[in-house]
Amino acid sequence: MLSKKRVFAIVLILFVLLLLYAGEYFSKEIVSFRVRSFAEDQARSKIKNMKEIGLPEPENLRFQNGSISLQSWFFKNPKRKKCGVVLLHGHTGTRWGILKYAPLFWKRGCSLFAYDARHHGESNGDYGTFGYYEKTDLDRAVDYFSEISGIPEEQIGVLGESYGAATSIQLADVRKELAFVIAESSYKDMRSVIEKRAVELYGFPILIVSPIAFQIAEIKAKFHVSETAPVRSAAKAEFPILLIHSKTDELTPYEHSVEIFEAIPGNRKSIFITEWGAPHSRSINTNYAEVEKKVDAFVKEFAPKEFQ
Known part of the structure; x- marks a missing residue:
């Protein structure tokens, strides 16, 4: 039987992977959007x-x-x-x-x-x-x-x-x-307008993902959101x-x-x-x-x- 620590570690890893997946998906919506x-x-x-x-x-x-x-x-x-x-x-x-x-x-x-x-x-x-x-x-x-x-x-x-x-x-x-x-x-x-539209589409939980998504988007497109x-x-x-x-x-x-x-x-x-x-x-x-x-x-x- 798995210990509580191991269960917690597995859940944490799954949560992080989920955040990364969601961040990757949202980053595409940010910089490689459909036109x-x-x-x-x-x-x-x-x-x-x-x-x-x-x-x-x-x-x-x-x-x-x-x-x-x-x-x-x-x-x-x-x-x-x-x-x-x-x-x-x-x-x-x-x-x-x-x-x-x-x-x-x-x-x-x-x-x-x-x-x-x-x-x-x-x-x-x-x-x-x-x-x-x-x-x-x-x-x-x-x-x-x-x-x-x-x-x-x-x-x-x-x-x-x-x-x-x-x-x-x-x-x-x-x-x-x-x-x-x-x-x-x-x-x-850029940040405020994208986050506003994201909340309207996906609800406030998207704000948990948005910092990761912005960072992935910055790496992909080689730019700085803050600028x-x-x-x-x-x-x-x-x-x-x-x-x-x-x-x-x-x-x-x-x-x-x-x-x-x-x-x-x-x-x-x-x-x-x-x-x-x-x-x-x-x-x-x-x-x-x-x-x-x-x-x-x-x-x-x-x-x-x-x-x-």
């Missing part, structure tokens, strides 16, 4: 074709950031103004899903550049790191966009949604020169930032954007908390006119004259 196909994202966006939103067919281009190859669209505006905007899609999406913002700047005569983030769409990459490496991809995207368009980097703005919004704010870690950032529905840091925090990056921002967030966002509480706003130094910043019941990243879907009005006011006050 939507291009066709799925097109259907979800409800934009059937480019012409529907006033855009021409884009030039399909690939650019590199180290070993990562990123698929992109370049929309060259026929007005040839020296202004441009990089558009970044949300978590699990593709560049098709960010096109809803394109008319805001196409009407101004600005050229546009949209690309699939690493581990998304038609780009490669085994892992998504919530901005840790994506900010360097964005930094390279701004350089590349400037090279192919002839638009100076300081006359290029960035507009991101959700995952893309968080990436755009973290660009402050690696770049000073930029026209502006517009961030819709950003999270303040993936737009709220910390915002404190370094030297470019104007507009934050947009729905008060009824069911995935990322609007307070995340409030904290980011408070962290941004100086007064070249603005925040727009929408109050018409929009879901996560859907403020512009549900009230285009009001979002357009706020963006126009922000651009008029803070953007370079080329955007006017």
Whole structure:
């Protein structure tokens, strides 16, 4: 008959193995999550074709950031103004899903550049790191966009949604020169937003597993969760930032954007908390006119004259 100590040891070993298994499983959900196909994202966006939103067919281009190859669209505006905007899609999406913002700047005569983030769409990459490496991809995207368009980097703005919004704010870690950032529905840091969604899906016991899962994810994707925090990056921002967030966002509480706003130094910043019941990243879907009005006011006050 087994002694109590041996039984306890066996139970403890089984519990540890269970935690490791659960941590390994959850780590996959964190950094190697399933993404939507291009066709799925097109259907979800409800934009059937480019012409529907006033855009021409884009030039399909690939650019590199180290070993990562990123698929992109370049929309060259026929007005040839020296202004441009990089558009970044949300978590699990593709560049098709960010096109809803394109008319805001196409009407101004600005050229546009949209690309699939690493581990998304038609780009490669085994892992998504919530901005840790994506900010360097964005930094390279701004350089590349400037090279192919002839638009100076300081006359290029960035507009991101959700995952893309968080990436755009973290660009402050690696770049000073930029026209502006517009961030819709950003999270303040990677850990808090993932743990919130995990609790909603699996209940509070998941918090026992999450520290192990984060550590495994860090080893796999070779990054640091604690350094993936737009709220910390915002404190370094030297470019104007507009934050947009729905008060009824069911995935990322609007307070995340409030904290980011408070962290941004100086007064070249603005925040727009929408109050018409929009879901996560859907403020512009549900009230285009009001979002357009706020963006126009922000651009008029803070953007370079080329955007006017």
